[in-house]
Amino acid sequence: MSKSPEVKLVNVPSPNFVPEKDAGKPLVLEAAHLGIDFGGLVAVDEFNIGIGATEICGLIGPNGAGKTTIFNLLTKVYEPTRGTIMIGGRDTHNMTPVQVNQMGIARTFQNIRLFDKLSVEENVKIGLHNHIGYHTLSGVFRLPAYWKEEKKAHEKALELLDIFGMADLANVTADSLPYGAQRRLEIVRALATGPKLLLLDEPAAGMNPSETEELMNNIRKIRDEFQIAILLIEHDMNLVMGICESIVVLNFGRIIAKGTPSQIQGNPQVIEAYLGTHRG
Amino acid sequence: MNIYKNASVASKKAFLNYAIVILFFVVFQTLVNTGSITSALKGQLIPIVCYMIMAVSLNLVVGISGELSLGHAGFMSVGAFTAVIVSALMSGASNSSRLFVSILVGAAIAALAGFLIGIPVLRLNGDYLAIVTLAFGEIIKNILNCLYVGIDDKGVHFAFNNPNALGMDPLGKEIIKGPMGAVGIKKIATFPAAVILLLVVLIIIQNLVNSRTGRAIMAIRDNRIAAESMGLSPMKYKMLAFTVSASMAGAAGAIYALNISTLVPKKFDFNTSILVLVFVVLGGIGNMTGSLIAAGVLVVLPELLRKFSDYRMLVYAIVLILVMLVTNNEKLKGRLDTFVKKLGMRISKGGRKK
Numbered sequence: 001m002s003k004s005p006e007v008k009l010v011n012v013p014s015p016n017f018v019p020e021k022d023a024g025k026p027l028v029l030e031a032a033h034l035g036i037d038f039g040g041l042v043a044v045d046e047f048n049i050g051i052g053a054t055e056i057c058g059l060i061g062p063n064g065a066g067k068t069t070i071f072n073l074l075t076k077v078y079e080p081t082r083g084t085i086m087i088g089g090r091d092t093h094n095m096t097p098v099q100v101n102q103m104g105i106a107r108t109f110q111n112i113r114l115f116d117k118l119s120v121e122e123n124v125k126i127g128l129h130n131h132i133g134y135h136t137l138s139g140v141f142r143l144p145a146y147w148k149e150e151k152k153a154h155e156k157a158l159e160l161l162d163i164f165g166m167a168d169l170a171n172v173t174a175d176s177l178p179y180g181a182q183r184r185l186e187i188v189r190a191l192a193t194g195p196k197l198l199l200l201d202e203p204a205a206g207m208n209p210s211e212t213e214e215l216m217n218n219i220r221k222i223r224d225e226f227q228i229a230i231l232l233i234e235h236d237m238n239l240v241m242g243i244c245e246s247i248v249v250l251n252f253g254r255i256i257a258k259g260t261p262s263q264i265q266g267n268p269q270v271i272e273a274y275l276g277t278h279r280g
Numbered sequence: 281m282n283i284y285k286n287a288s289v290a291s292k293k294a295f296l297n298y299a300i301v302i303l304f305f306v307v308f309q310t311l312v313n314t315g316s317i318t319s320a321l322k323g324q325l326i327p328i329v330c331y332m333i334m335a336v337s338l339n340l341v342v343g344i345s346g347e348l349s350l351g352h353a354g355f356m357s358v359g360a361f362t363a364v365i366v367s368a369l370m371s372g373a374s375n376s377s378r379l380f381v382s383i384l385v386g387a388a389i390a391a392l393a394g395f396l397i398g399i400p401v402l403r404l405n406g407d408y409l410a411i412v413t414l415a416f417g418e419i420i421k422n423i424l425n426c427l428y429v430g431i432d433d434k435g436v437h438f439a440f441n442n443p444n445a446l447g448m449d450p451l452g453k454e455i456i457k458g459p460m461g462a463v464g465i466k467k468i469a470t471f472p473a474a475v476i477l478l479l480v481v482l483i484i485i486q487n488l489v490n491s492r493t494g495r496a497i498m499a500i501r502d503n504r505i506a507a508e509s510m511g512l513s514p515m516k517y518k519m520l521a522f523t524v525s526a527s528m529a530g531a532a533g534a535i536y537a538l539n540i541s542t543l544v545p546k547k548f549d550f551n552t553s554i555l556v557l558v559f560v561v562l563g564g565i566g567n568m569t570g571s572l573i574a575a576g577v578l579v580v581l582p583e584l585l586r587k588f589s590d591y592r593m594l595v596y597a598i599v600l601i602l603v604m605l606v607t608n609n610e611k612l613k614g615r616l617d618t619f620v621k622k623l624g625m626r627i628s629k630g631g632r633k634k
Contacts, residue, residue, distance in 0.1 A: 075509055077505065077509075096508070096513075097505075097508040097509050098508050098511050098512065098513050101508075101509055101510060101511035102511050106509065106510075107509050109505075109506065113503045113505060113506035114502075114503070114506070115498065115499045115502040115503055115506065115507075116502055116503075117498070117502055118495070118498060118499070118502065122495055125492075125495060126495050126496065126499045126507070126510055126512070127510050129492060129495070129496055129510060129511065129512055130511050132492045134491075134492065136488070136491070136492075136493045136520065139487060139488060139491025139492055139493055139494075140484050140487045140488050140491070141487070142487060146491065149492075150491075150492075153492075189510065190509075190510075193510055193511055
């Protein structure tokens with residue numbers, strides 16, 4: 001496994017820290033005291049995170065720890081019961097998932113949610129939707145703006161698909177793709193919306209080791225090329241330890257540890273959460 | 281033919297539909313001109329085209345937007361009665377301009393009705409649209425049953441439930457008489473005009489579907505949560521599809537009304553809405569070609585089945601079931617698809633030789 005060199009984490013003016021290279025830049029995302037209750041159940045509580053402009057951050061924890069719930073909170077699928085989420089310094093209180101996306105957060109889903117009956121290219125073009133600049137009427141009457149913008153979108157879609165070498169699959173319907181390719185298409189589609197922060201929910205699920213290796217390189221490539229931040233949930237520890245600059249560990253809805261990969265690997269609480277306590 | 285070869289699959293399908301409509305027009309117009317068509321069928325030509333418009337417009341909601349609407353006849357009636365009033369008001373103008381303006385206003389008022397219904401309903405996620413449109417169809421029918429409209433020198437007079445409340449000049453004319461419906465409509469609709477309207481509707485729907493907007497509508501249909509996370513507002517695009525569909529039903533109603541002398545509100549009841557839904561389902565959800573053919577065949581079928589007299593609707597139902605069985609048969613479907621593909625290849629090959 002190719003491992004990224006470990007970076008130094010520095011404190012920023014808040015309870016959070018970010019990689020040294022992002023210290024001077026504003027945070028892409030900052031959540032403070034975030035929490036949500038479902039009925040009487042406290043699903044997430046006191047969740048604090050700050051993500052630097054080009055940081056790759058991992059969110060890990062045992063099953064049912066609340067990782068996907070946090071993604072749903074950050075993208076406003078759920079409205080948090082407590083706490084605040086700031087995107088690029090703006091409070092997202094009462095915003096919809098649509099507005100959150102337009103502010104620069106895009107995501108993939110743990111249980112793949114592609115537009116099944118549409119082609120791969122159309123899926124990416126839907127991601128590009130808000131960057132395709134023609135009006136509905138130009139589309140209905142096939143005005144020059146339609147042809148120009150559709151051509152641009154077509155080229156852009158193929159260019160994005162090419163990151164994962166999927167350009168030749170452009171005309172295949174999304175539901176006929178193999179599982180791994182569907183996951184990759186979800187990443188391309190999210191990337192097409194032009195985010196500042198990409199949330200990846202188990203991007204390597206169902207992939208074999210060589211596919212995972214390729215995915216790691218691609219995640220790094222995306223970060224470097226687009227200069228965006230990435231927050232990912234993953235159970236594959238090789239991937240998490242290999243590409244994440246910082247890691248947040250969650251258990252029972254609460255953060256139990258935060259730090260660099262080596263700090264996390266040596267943290268007794270994390271080992272306890274994953275393996276249980278030693279008795280007797 | 282070069283254009284045909286280079287076009288995408290979607291635009292090939294679109295051109296096939298235009299070709300079907302034009303062929304349909306040429307065949308029947310020739311039959312009418314040569315007088316080799318029964319008067320019963322001749323009278324059915326404009327209604328057939330109207331129901332084709334109804335079917336493709338409902339397909340935009342049911343097939344493309346993925347919402348169920350059970351009150352499409354309601355929008356048709358809004359367009360129809362609006363057109364009757366507009367046409368009566370324009371008695372001085374030429375037939376073609378009367379027709380044109382009536383259709384336009386009918387479509388606009390129907391679109392407004394669709395928009396107003398959409399505001400509360402399309403915010404919700406689920407089958408609420410089906411329930412509300414069902415209610416709308418019934419409500420609008422009952423309102424029209426009580427509506428009295430008259431025109432005199434001073435303009436249009438409306439009354440509800442009581443024809444004496446119109447307060448017209450003695451010379452004024454009642455044009456809509458409650459349950460008796462609109463009477464004395466001047467028949468200004470023509471078969472060519474109806475076909476042109478159908479073509480316009482097809483062009484608008486198919487261009488809409490194959491554009492940025494259509495992709496957004498289909499994305500919301502396929503996966504609402506993912507579409508939202510891509511920055512697409514479900515409300516906005518469902519509303520657009522629903523309003524466009526309602527306006528087209530209004531246009532169909534307008535041309536339908538201006539083809540008959542007496543129009544009763546009862547015509548646009550729940551059965552009519554379901555009939556249009558049957559065209560859409562039978563033709564294949566999301567399949568415009570299917571809608572056109574299903575509407576054409578099923579409007580004529582009851583007439584053709586007249587010799588079965590009492591058993592007419594029974595045979596009609598059996599035909600529906602058979603068609604459903606056959607079109608859902610994978611083997612048959614596969615053969616049909618290869619046949620269509622071969623046909624398409626032959627056409628493009630024929631073009632290459634030239």
